[in-house]
Amino acid sequence: MHAPTHTPLMFAFYCHHFVLPLPPEHRFPMDKYRRLYERVRGLEQTGRVRLREPQPATYEDLLRVHCPDYVARMLEGRASEAELRRIGFPWSAAMVERSRRSSGGTIGALSAALEGEGVAVNLAGGTHHAARDRGGGYCVFNDSVVAARHVQARGLADRLLVVDLDVHQGDGTAALCADDPSIHTFSIHAARNYPAVKPPSDLDVALPDGTDDAAYLDALDHHLPRVIAASRPDAVIYLAGADPFEGDRLGFLRLSKAGLLERDRRVLDTCRRHGLPLSISMAGGYAPEVEDIVDIHFATVGAALEHWGSATAARPSRRACDDPASAPAWAETAPTPSIAS
Numbered sequence: 369m370h371a372p373t374h375t376p377l378m379f380a381f382y383c384h385h386f387v388l389p390l391p392p393e394h395r396f397p398m399d400k401y402r403r404l405y406e407r408v409r410g411l412e413q414t415g416r417v418r419l420r421e422p423q424p425a426t427y428e429d430l431l432r433v434h435c436p437d438y439v440a441r442m443l444e445g446r447a448s449e450a451e452l453r454r455i456g457f458p459w460s461a462a463m464v465e466r467s468r469r470s471s472g473g474t475i476g477a478l479s480a481a482l483e484g485e486g487v488a489v490n491l492a493g494g495t496h497h498a499a500r501d502r503g504g505g506y507c508v509f510n511d512s513v514v515a516a517r518h519v520q521a522r523g524l525a526d527r528l529l530v531v532d533l534d535v536h537q538g539d540g541t542a543a544l545c546a547d548d549p550s551i552h553t554f555s556i557h558a559a560r561n562y563p564a565v566k567p568p569s570d571l572d573v574a575l576p577d578g579t580d581d582a583a584y585l586d587a588l589d590h591h592l593p594r595v596i597a598a599s600r601p602d603a604v605i606y607l608a609g610a611d612p613f614e615g616d617r618l619g620f621l622r623l624s625k626a627g628l629l630e631r632d633r634r635v636l637d638t639c640r641r642h643g644l645p646l647s648i649s650m651a652g653g654y655a656p657e658v659e660d661i662v663d664i665h666f667a668t669v670g671a672a673l674e675h676w677g678s679a680t681a682a683r684p685s686r687r688a689c690d691d692p693a694s695a696p697a698w699a700e701t702a703p704t705p706s707i708a709s
């Protein structure tokens with residue numbers, strides 16, 4: 369097993385082809401994932417990005433985060449109507465597979481970042497409303513915590529920092545990590561947005577309706593270096609939600625596309641200054657025009673790519689690649705049949 373330290377490529381994990389079947393009237397913009405993939409595939413053709421299909425999060429991965437009964441109910445299709453209403457998706461085997469692949473994407477990206485890549489992206493993920501024994505808000509399994517505990521179990525990192533810049537507070541992540549000092553949680557969100565009940569993160573910054581680029585970036589500049597200093601992480605899991613965008617249907621903030629790109633660059637620059645590898649997941653985005661959501665996510669991927677060259681040499685990684693038994697999931701090359709066909 370050779371660590372991909374010197375290859376001039378950034379890994380991007382995709383799972384849009386594991387389609388989550390939705391009724392035609394459903395409001396979730398599922399097509400954004402396919403469109404984002406198409407744009408990133410253009411980058412792959414330039415030789416700068418390597419697209420990877422993630423392995424599904426394993427049963428063991430899920431059990432490090434969720435209670436056995438919840439995992440069994442989801443895997444076996446025994447979730448109650450009320451549980452599924454809270455998640456917002458109808459149950460199907462494909463929905464569960466899709467959720468496991470999405471978590472697998474964050475596992476893959478975080479593992480790659482820690483193994484020497486410096487930064488890698490999941491073109492899905494950010495399912496931060498999933499808690500120990502329940503899903504919610506279009507989230508089934510909590511990919512950030514699944515990935516954090518996966519890399520901890522493999523000895524790739526001891527301490528993780530979740531930087532959650534989705535417009536909605538990461539209630540599931542906060543609750544899951546409340547008693548876990550090894551995973552520090554930081555959320556900047558709209559005060560009045562879903563969820564109504566917000567279990568405390570290690571640091572929550574709740575912004576008023578209509579917060580614009582300047583005020584948002586000031587808050588980020590003020591808090592992020594302090595959070596890093598306080599938590600002393602080995603790596604960062606960054607949720608780059610597209611829903612703080614001014615046109616978002618479900619968000620109360622007013623960031624422009626330029627402001628969101630500047631947000632991404634500041635997170636990346638701050639991580640680089642501190643020598644921190646990071647994985648980036650896309651999280652939410654509900655603008656009426658799907659192309660606006662895709663523009664924002666694609667700009668995040670572009671910012672990560674700009675950052676990549678200087679980030680790779682940022683710090684020596686604790687690499688498990690020399691041990692064939694601990695080869696990372698993304699190293700699998702055999703194609704996996706899509707359940708969507």
Ligand SMILES: [Zn+2]
Binds near residue numbers: 535536609652653
């Ligand atoms: Zn959101």
